[in-house]
Amino acid sequence: MNLATTTSTRLCLAISTAAGVSSLPLSSLYTASRLLTSACSSVRPLSTSSRQQPTTRPYNLKYNSKLSSFHNTKHFYSTLTGNPATMKALVYTQTGQVSLQEKPMPKLASPTDAIIKLTQTTICGTDLHIRKGDVATCTPGRILGHEGVGIVHEAGSSVTQFKKGDKVLISCISSCAKCEYCRRGMYSHCTTGGWALGNTIDGTQAEYVRIPHADCSLYPVPEGAGGEVVTLSDIFPTGLECGVINGKVSPGSTVAIVGAGPVGLAALITAQFYSPAQVIMLDMDPKRLAVAKEFGAHDTVDNSKGVEDAVKQVMDLTGGKGCDTVIEAVGVPATFELSQKLLAVGGTLANVGVHGGKADLYLDELWAKNVSITTRLVDTVTTPMLLKMVEAKKLLPGKLITHKFKFQEIEKAYETFSAAQEHGTLKVLIEM
Numbered sequence: 001m002n003l004a005t006t007t008s009t010r011l012c013l014a015i016s017t018a019a020g021v022s023s024l025p026l027s028s029l030y031t032a033s034r035l036l037t038s039a040c041s042s043v044r045p046l047s048t049s050s051r052q053q054p055t056t057r058p059y060n061l062k063y064n065s066k067l068s069s070f071h072n073t074k075h076f077y078s079t080l081t082g083n084p085a086t087m088k089a090l091v092y093t094q095t096g097q098v099s100l101q102e103k104p105m106p107k108l109a110s111p112t113d114a115i116i117k118l119t120q121t122t123i124c125g126t127d128l129h130i131r132k133g134d135v136a137t138c139t140p141g142r143i144l145g146h147e148g149v150g151i152v153h154e155a156g157s158s159v160t161q162f163k164k165g166d167k168v169l170i171s172c173i174s175s176c177a178k179c180e181y182c183r184r185g186m187y188s189h190c191t192t193g194g195w196a197l198g199n200t201i202d203g204t205q206a207e208y209v210r211i212p213h214a215d216c217s218l219y220p221v222p223e224g225a226g227g228e229v230v231t232l233s234d235i236f237p238t239g240l241e242c243g244v245i246n247g248k249v250s251p252g253s254t255v256a257i258v259g260a261g262p263v264g265l266a267a268l269i270t271a272q273f274y275s276p277a278q279v280i281m282l283d284m285d286p287k288r289l290a291v292a293k294e295f296g297a298h299d300t301v302d303n304s305k306g307v308e309d310a311v312k313q314v315m316d317l318t319g320g321k322g323c324d325t326v327i328e329a330v331g332v333p334a335t336f337e338l339s340q341k342l343l344a345v346g347g348t349l350a351n352v353g354v355h356g357g358k359a360d361l362y363l364d365e366l367w368a369k370n371v372s373i374t375t376r377l378v379d380t381v382t383t384p385m386l387l388k389m390v391e392a393k394k395l396l397p398g399k400l401i402t403h404k405f406k407f408q409e410i411e412k413a414y415e416t417f418s419a420a421q422e423h424g425t426l427k428v429l430i431e432m
């Protein structure tokens with residue numbers, strides 16, 4: 001997920017040239033929702049704090065003075081309904097700060113919702129952007145996180161594909177599967193979904209989360225797959241859809257990937273499904289370039305000596321032609337500008353990075369080169385295919401996980417994740 005929710009970026013993405021998904025059988029994903037009256041039987045939460053005397057008592061209970069001795073509301077509520085009243089969650093509190101807090105349990109808000117009990121979650125670079133205050137749509141008080149694996153705790157009455165107890169992968173993109181954009185394969189622009197989790201609605205860095213449009217926003221976890229499949233919530237579909245598919249990586253082609261972070265590395269791994277002849281990874285961090293080599297990059301280029309040097313190295317490696325596909329996986333003007341200079345005649349520049357400002361387009365150099373430039377907000381339409389690759393053991397979802405934490409240590413996980421260069425961090429797996 002990313003920051004592409006500012007109005008300007010959304011507009012930019014809306015007019016983008018997202019390609020490669022129109023042939024997906026959307027009809028197979030469409031699930032007719034019966035608009036039944038919610039059979040939701042959940043009891044209203046008692047209080048936002050586990051230490052307070054509940055102000056709203058569960059219905060059909062006469063107030064009993066003995067209840068006032070229940071200081072542990074969580075236990076009290078749990079005894080009555082099987083649901084705890086509150087849960088632990090990582091909250092964006094103010095610019096520069098997140099904290100682990102006690103928050104009310106989420107409730108079904110629509111018959112198409114499901115409540116998921118998280119078993120694994122992770123942190124995305126986008127969560128760090130939110131913490132910095134870069135994402136205007138995400139306001140203080142929000143539970144962060146848009147990636148997760150868990151168990152269906154409660155399914156709304158119109159949810160037909162999942163039931164209580166099912167082990168599921170949560171997509172970072174929520175999709176109704178019915179609106180104009182969903183039917184065109186652009187789930188990211190779903191009129192009642194898209195990137196909502198951990199942004200405009202509470203997210204997955206919590207013990208429980210409410211997932212809207214559960215039928216098309218959750219996926220069954222394949223038999224035998226573990227919690228590391230959480231890397232399929234965002235990172236792998238992003239590298240594949242925005243980078244590899246939009247960039248038209250094909251057998252025998254030459255590929256440059258600028259940025260060897262989790263997203264660039266996911267693009268590197270999924271590019272190999274299409275047998276390119278040569279993949280060149282560029283970054284300024286030698287540790288990440290070494291990881292890229294391990295993950296199948298044929299060549300690596302350290303571009304810290306400047307654009308000219310990097311372009312020369314890539315041209316030398318490609319017989320002076322440049323690359324058929326250039327995947328930009330950083331999101332700063334310098335890398336978008338560098339990417340243009342690495343393109344071969346007829347090449348495609350697939351922008352993946354989230355850009356907070358404008359970047360130069362060298363149209364004077366590119367106009368006659370028959371190139372294409374694409375942008376895309378991840379749609380997660382490839383998630384079912386990626387899950388099949390996991391099942392077939394052709395994709396190892398844990399490859400990008402370098403650190404593991406218990407959920408209670410999530411604040412420490414944020415520190416380790418944000419000091420990636422110091423700790424050699426790629427993805428952190430947070431287990432409940």
Ligand SMILES: NC(=O)c1ccc[n+]([C@@H]2O[C@H](COP(=O)([O-])OP(=O)(O)OC[C@H]3O[C@@H](n4cnc5c(N)ncnc54)[C@H](O)[C@@H]3O)[C@@H](O)[C@H]2O)c1
Binds near residue numbers: 284329335
């Ligand atoms: N389009 C989408 O839907 C989508 C989804 C998820 C993430 N993203 C975006 O993808 C980008 C990559 O995500 P990530 O999690 O891998 O980020 P990251 O910050 O972990 O990795 C970025 C990498 O780029 C390298 N880098 C930084 N400046 C560089 C430069 N000038 N030249 C070369 N390398 C440089 C860093 O060393 C790092 O290895 C981000 O912009 C993220 O927001 C987009």
Ligand SMILES: [Zn+2]
Binds near residue numbers: 001146172
């Ligand atoms: Zn993300």
Ligand SMILES: [Zn+2]
Binds near residue numbers: 175176178189193
């Ligand atoms: Zn939709």
